[in-house]
Amino acid sequence: xxxxPRIDSTFVAVVTPFTHAFRHVRRVLCVTLLVNLCGCTHLRxxxxxRWSWGWPPWAQRTEATADDALKADAEAGDAAAQYTLGFSLxxxxxxxxxxxxxxxxxxxxxxxxxxxxxxxxxxxYMKGMPxxxxxxxxxxxxxxxxxxxxxxxxxxxxxxxxLLSQSSSVRDPEVGVVWLKRAADQGDExxxxxxxxxxxxxxxxxxxDAESVRWYSKAAEQGHATAQTQLGIARYRxxxxxxxxxxxxxxxxxxxxxxxxxxxxxxxxxxSRGEAMPRDDAQAVAWFRKSAERGCDDGQSxxxxxxxxxxxxxxxxxxxLAWFRKAADQGHAGAQFRLGLMLVAGQGTAADAAAAAVxxxxxxxxxxxxxxxxxxxxxx
Numbered sequence: 001x002x003x004x005p006r007i008d009s010t011f012v013a014v015v016t017p018f019t020h021a022f023r024h025v026r027r028v029l030c031v032t033l034l035v036n037l038c039g040c041t042h043l044r045x046x047x048x049x050r051w052s053w054g055w056p057p058w059a060q061r062t063e064a065t066a067d068d069a070l071k072a073d074a075e076a077g078d079a080a081a082q083y084t085l086g087f088s089l090x091x092x093x094x095x096x097x098x099x100x101x102x103x104x105x106x107x108x109x110x111x112x113x114x115x116x117x118x119x120x121x122x123x124x125y126m127k128g129m130p131x132x133x134x135x136x137x138x139x140x141x142x143x144x145x146x147x148x149x150x151x152x153x154x155x156x157x158x159x160x161x162x163l164l165s166q167s168s169s170v171r172d173p174e175v176g177v178v179w180l181k182r183a184a185d186q187g188d189e190x191x192x193x194x195x196x197x198x199x200x201x202x203x204x205x206x207x208x209d210a211e212s213v214r215w216y217s218k219a220a221e222q223g224h225a226t227a228q229t230q231l232g233i234a235r236y237r238x239x240x241x242x243x244x245x246x247x248x249x250x251x252x253x254x255x256x257x258x259x260x261x262x263x264x265x266x267x268x269x270x271x272s273r274g275e276a277m278p279r280d281d282a283q284a285v286a287w288f289r290k291s292a293e294r295g296c297d298d299g300q301s302x303x304x305x306x307x308x309x310x311x312x313x314x315x316x317x318x319x320x321l322a323w324f325r326k327a328a329d330q331g332h333a334g335a336q337f338r339l340g341l342m343l344v345a346g347q348g349t350a351a352d353a354a355a356a357a358v359x360x361x362x363x364x365x366x367x368x369x370x371x372x373x374x375x376x377x378x379x380x
Contacts, residue, residue: 066094067094067095070084070085070088071085074105074108077112079108079109079112079113079114079117080109080114082105082106082108082109082112082114082117083105083106083109083114083116083117083120085102085105086102086103086104086105086106086107086108086109086117087102087106087120088102089101089102089105090102090103090106099129099132099133103121103124103133106120106121106124107121110143110146113150115147115150115152118143118144118146118147118150118152118155119143119144119147119152119154119155119158121139121143122139122140122141122142122143122144122145122146122147122155122158122159123140123144123155123158124140125137125139125140125143126140126144126158126162137162137168137169137170138169138170140162140170141159141162141163141170144158144159144162145159148179148182151186153182153183153186153187153188153191154183154188156179156180156182156183156186156188156191157179157180157183157184157188157190157191157194159176159179160176160177160178160179160180160181160183160191160194161176161180161194162176163175163176163179164176164177164180164204173204174204176204177195177198177204177205180194180195180198181195184215184218187218187222189218189219189222189223189224189227190219190224192215192216192218192219192222192224192227193215193216193219193224193226193227193230195211195212195215196212196213196215196216196219196227196230197212197230198212199211199212199215200212200230208240209234209239209240209241210240210241211240212234212239212240213231213234213239213240213241216230216231216234217231220251220254223254223258225254225255225258225259225260225263226255226260228251228252228254228255228258228260228263229251229252229255229260229262229263229266231251232247232248232249232250232251232252232255232263232266233248233266235247235248235251236248236266236270245270245275245276246276248266248270248275248276249267249270249275249276249277251263252264252266252267252270253267256287256290259294261290261291261294261295261296261299262291262296262298262299264287264288264290264291264294264296264299265287265288265291265292265296265298265299265302267287268283268284268285268286268287268288268291268299268302269284269302271283271284271287272284272311272312281306281311281312282312282313283312284306284312285303285306285311285312285313287299288302288303288306289303291303292323292326295330297326297327297330297331297332297335298327298332300323300324300326300327300330300332300335301323301324301327301332301334301335301338303323304319304320304321304322304323304324304327304335304338305320305338307319307320307323308320308324308338308342316348317342317347317348318348318349319348320342320347320348321339321342321347321348321349322348323335324338324339324342325339328359328362331366333362333363333366333367333368333371334363334368336359336360336362336363336366336368336371337359337360337363337364337368337370337371337374339356339359340355340356340357340358340359340360340363340371341356341360343355343356343359344356360374360375361375
């Protein structure tokens with residue numbers, strides 16, 4: 001089974017347009033905890049021969065078929081058998097698929113106190129199964145609470161995410177934080193990342209950089225790439241921890257080795273500035289390209305800046321415009337402003353004042369200072 005929380009966040013680069021090829025490591029702009037922070041949509045039972053809790057119980061039986069033995073044990077009140085039978089019916093694995101009957105057996109198992117059934121039901125109702133199981137946040141809360149009270153770390157993290165979600169019908173942020181902390185204290189790395197983000201931005205909890213770094217560090221040491229990237233940013237900036245470009249580089253490299261695109265962009269920034277490594281513009285561009293090709297808006301914007309200035313790569317307004325547009329389409333405020341300026345000047349394309357105004361306005365609406373200043377001066 002899979003209970004993988006996940007945090008969704010929005011970032012923006014702090015870029016003074018065209019005065020430097022690359023600027024600061026990007027910062028977190030806001031944090032939005034979503035229900036899909038925790039858990040996979042579909043849950044699966046282990047394949048035959050991989051039962052981690054001593055199943056199937058019929059392995060040594062000869063007097064009955066496996067299906068008959070499983071159903072007999074379930075009807076006799078065996079919670080583990082009820083759980084296995086429920087999933088077999090839910091997914092049609094070894095038995096004809098019957099979602100309603102499968103859910104009924106899972107409920108019986110959960111009502112008998114079987115931890116895995118409680119956690120599974122909570123996640124099923126939290127995420128739903130399109131066409132089969134409707135999202136029911138109240139039932140999700142009830143089942144996740146049962147599992148969480150038994151100490152199930154992933155259920156605690158999922159319950160915390162559900163209660164923290166702004167769109168949740170059972171929203172209770174204070175209780176949600178308590179469950180996230182219980183999961184994090186048990187080593188749940190994604191709950192640790194969530195707490196790192198929350199303390200970083202003061203979401204529900206009081207803003208505290210040191211506490212943010214503490215939680216990021218716990219997850220980073222477990223190998224969580226997002227936490228490694230965020231810890232690298234904290235080290236780069238000296239927020240909540242002593243500034244160290246060398247430590248920042250180490251954490252970015254660890255995250256980049258796991259294909260984290262933002263870490264790649266940040267390594268490009270450091271390489272272009274010669275921070276904790278020799279300056280190498282060509283290598284910086286290589287990092288930006290890796291990041292950009294993986295869809296990171298920050299990497300796309302930095303690669304566009306490299307092409308615009310012709311640093312580490314042959315100058316090309318056409319390429320610069322294309323990469324700025326990709327980042328701008330994702331909402332990158334700096335790229336939106338740069339794209340607007342290029343459209344005003346007709347660089348890489350025909351001049352288009354109307355389109356330029358739209359992009360610069362979008363940037364200004366996000367509070368990007370150069371865009372705000374440009375509009376103010378234009379309107380004077």
